[in-house]
C-alpha cells in the first residue's frame with residue numbers, strides 16, 4: 001500500500017491540503033478527482049516523495065517516509081513513479097528521447113528499445129530532442145522512463161489531458177498492461193469523468209473525490 005494519512009501542506013500562508021488521506025492499493029487503479037486548485041497535484045508530489053508535507057505521514061509498503069526528495073532512499077524513491085501533465089516541464093530539453101527514456105537505466109544497464117516499443121516510440125523518434133517531437137511523443141518517452149525501474153506505484157497526474165484521443169488510449173492501455181503484468185498500483189488523476197470510469201472500472205478501484 002501507498003498510504004497518505006493526515007497530509008497537510010501550505011504554500012506560505014495558503015493551506016492547500018488539510019489532513020488529507022489517500023490510499024493507493026497494489027493491483028488496482030484508484031481515481032482521484034476534484035476541482036481545479038483543490039490540491040491534487042500537491043498530493044501527487046507528496047505521494048512521489050517530492051514534497052515533504054507540513055504534517056501527516058506517508059508510508060510505502062509499510063515503511064514510513066522520513067526523508068524526502070534526493071535524500072530518500074533509492075529503494076523508496078524508485079517504488080513510486082510520477083508522470084506529469086506537461087512532459088516539456090519534466091524533461092531536460094538537451095536530451096534525446098532515447099536519453100530521456102533510458103535515464104533510469106544507467107543504474108541497471110537494461111536496454112531501452114523494449115520499453116520504447118511498448119509505448120509506441122519508433123527508433124527514428126528516439127534520436128530526436130523534445131523540440132523535434134509532439135507532446136504526445138514526448139509523453140510516450142516520459143511513460144517509458146517512469147516504468148523503466150518497474151515501480152510498485154505509478155501516479156498519473158493529468159497524464160493525457162493535452163493529448164489526442166488515440167495517444168491517450170495507447171498510453172492508458174500501456175499503463176493497464178503494466179498494472180496487470182506487475183500488480184502495480186496506479187493513481188489516475190483526471191478531470192475527465194469518462195476517462196476516470198474507463199480507467200478505474202476494469203480493476204474495480206475506487207475514485208476519491210477531493211473538495
Ligand SMILES: Nc1ncnc2c1ncn2[C@@H]1O[C@H](COP(=O)(O)OP(=O)(O)OP(=O)(O)O)[C@@H](O)[C@H]1O
Pocket residue numbers: 011016034035036037038039040041042043
Ligand atoms: N509551488 C507552489 N507555490 C505556491 N502555490 C502553489 C504551488 N503549487 C501549487 N500552488 C497552489 O496550490 C493550490 C493547489 O494547487 P495544485 O496544483 O495542487 O491543485 P490541483 O488540484 O492539482 O489543480 P489542477 O486540477 O488545476 O491541476 C493552487 O491554489 C495553486 O495555485
